Amino acid sequence: MEYEVVIGLEVHAELSTDSKIFCSCTTEFGGDPNTHCCPVCLGLPGVLPVINEKVIELAVKAALALNCEIAEYSKFDRKNYFYPDLPKAYQISQYDLPLAQNGYIEIEVDGKKKKIGITRVHIEEDAGKLVHAELGGYSLVDYNRTGVPLIEIVSEPDIRSPEEARNYLDKLKSILQYSEVSDCKMQEGSLRCDANISLRPKGSKEFGVKTELKNMNSFRAVQKALEAEVKRQKKILERGERVVQETLRWDEARGVTVPMRSKEEAHDYRYFPEPDLPPVVISKEYVERIKSTLPEMPQERKERYMKDYNLPEYDAGVLTDSKAIADFFEACVEKYHDPKTVSNWVMGELLAALKTKDAEIDDIPLTPSHLVEMLELMDKGTISGKIAKTVFKEMIETGKRPEQVVKEKGLVQITDEGKISEIIEKVIKENPKSVEDFKNGKEKAIGFLVGQVMRATKGKANPQIVNKLLREKLQ
Ligand SMILES: [Zn+2]
Numbered sequence: 001m002e003y004e005v006v007i008g009l010e011v012h013a014e015l016s017t018d019s020k021i022f023c024s025c026t027t028e029f030g031g032d033p034n035t036h037c038c039p040v041c042l043g044l045p046g047v048l049p050v051i052n053e054k055v056i057e058l059a060v061k062a063a064l065a066l067n068c069e070i071a072e073y074s075k076f077d078r079k080n081y082f083y084p085d086l087p088k089a090y091q092i093s094q095y096d097l098p099l100a101q102n103g104y105i106e107i108e109v110d111g112k113k114k115k116i117g118i119t120r121v122h123i124e125e126d127a128g129k130l131v132h133a134e135l136g137g138y139s140l141v142d143y144n145r146t147g148v149p150l151i152e153i154v155s156e157p158d159i160r161s162p163e164e165a166r167n168y169l170d171k172l173k174s175i176l177q178y179s180e181v182s183d184c185k186m187q188e189g190s191l192r193c194d195a196n197i198s199l200r201p202k203g204s205k206e207f208g209v210k211t212e213l214k215n216m217n218s219f220r221a222v223q224k225a226l227e228a229e230v231k232r233q234k235k236i237l238e239r240g241e242r243v244v245q246e247t248l249r250w251d252e253a254r255g256v257t258v259p260m261r262s263k264e265e266a267h268d269y270r271y272f273p274e275p276d277l278p279p280v281v282i283s284k285e286y287v288e289r290i291k292s293t294l295p296e297m298p299q300e301r302k303e304r305y306m307k308d309y310n311l312p313e314y315d316a317g318v319l320t321d322s323k324a325i326a327d328f329f330e331a332c333v334e335k336y337h338d339p340k341t342v343s344n345w346v347m348g349e350l351l352a353a354l355k356t357k358d359a360e361i362d363d364i365p366l367t368p369s370h371l372v373e374m375l376e377l378m379d380k381g382t383i384s385g386k387i388a389k390t391v392f393k394e395m396i397e398t399g400k401r402p403e404q405v406v407k408e409k410g411l412v413q414i415t416d417e418g419k420i421s422e423i424i425e426k427v428i429k430e431n432p433k434s435v436e437d438f439k440n441g442k443e444k445a446i447g448f449l450v451g452q453v454m455r456a457t458k459g460k461a462n463p464q465i466v467n468k469l470l471r472e473k474l475q
Pocket residue numbers: 020023024025036037038039040041042147
């Protein structure tokens with residue numbers, strides 16, 4: 001039997017506010033344990049929460065960027081559960097009347113556009129962090145993260161493969177970064193994802209029994225966990241057994257999903273309206289005002305790159321995936337008016353280097369003017385394209401200006417025909433066989449000879465001049 005995979009994702013994103021959701025404590029990541037706390041976020045008796053207006057603003061902004069309808073009236077609820085990372089023993093969240101609903105994200109599947117529905121976006125507070133002692137026996141709790149504002153973005157079960165899930169997450173992250181509502185740093189927990197997954201016979205309208213996956217620390221892990229879960233559920237169904245509805249934890253090291261706890265029902269949380277906070281009433285004017293502050297989104301930017309810079313769709317897509325990369329590219333093009341050349345360097349050398357280093361562009365000392373100055377040195381003939389790659393690598397590592405790198409490493413291109421001629425004579429003498437081959441019509445032989453000259457000059461000879469002189473001498 002053929003099965004269809006049904007996936008829904010729940011993403012938590014920390015909002016980029018300076019202070020927490022109901023108090024004035026800092027939201028800064030890290031810090032000594034329990035130093036970013038006050039009676040409000042510690043849930044001490046007698047305190048009252050006050051909503052941070054910036055939270056509403058950023059949440060509305062995110063929801064608009066995700067094409068949602070903003071509710072004119074929404075409210076906060078208490079979600080009760082007793083756990084050490086939650087000092088109040090309840091979390092303030094939104095239950096039946098969320099801030100926003102009915103949005104979508106457009107992803108690309110096999111070159112075709114597909115809309116993934118967004119059920120809802122709601123606001124809630126983050127919990128603290130438990131640190132389990134390595135040898136077991138006890139755990140420590142750090143409340144610095146308690147009360148950091150979150151939005152939860154719940155997708156419709158529209159996702160049909162682990163790959164689509166990855167695609168959706170990449171797009172979502174890009175949109176949240178573009179709209180500047182979250183820094184989306186997964187390594188700091190600013191972005192977290194849980195997944196629901198079930199299988200059903202192809203063509204069936206009814207959903208199968210789903211499991212919930214947790215503890216995935218990267219988008220790659222989400223994809224891998226989903227792939228493992230598809231296999232596991234398929235085996236169960238093929239044996240004629242039933243999948244048990246439960247929460248599973250992704251064990252990255254072993255590459256398997258393991259049971260965590262049976263799934264709570266909504267009534268286990270005993271949701272009820274938060275009596276200490278007024279409802280959130282949002283006017284149409286407010287929504288319009290926030291809408292007007294939304295910056296250009298990745299799709300619009302991509303189209304502008306194709307139109308204004310005459311870039312191929314592929315280039316435009318790669319460059320605009322990340323806002324930081326797109327900003328870097330545009331800063332270069334402002335000073336260096338050959339978008340395609342800049343695009344080649346950004347998509348090629350720069351992205352490759354960032355991938356190898358597993359770094360973001362802000363983590364390296366390279367600036368747009370570094371790249372522009374390097375391209376200008378190439379145009380002047382000071383360095384060849386090959387040397388430029390060496391210069392580029394050095395700039396990424398050290399942040400030195402290209403001219404300084406060229407000077408320090410003696411990388412200036414050799415364009416002196418007399419000097420190049422001398423080397424060519426030597427190469428001809430040392431490679432009589434290739435010379436003979438060329439004279440007998442083997443065009444390929446000249447490539448080998450050019451290579452020998454470049455090697456002798458450590459790649460510094462101007463390749464056009466080498467080619468020209470070599471042909472002259474051989475004919
Ligand atoms: Zn506080």
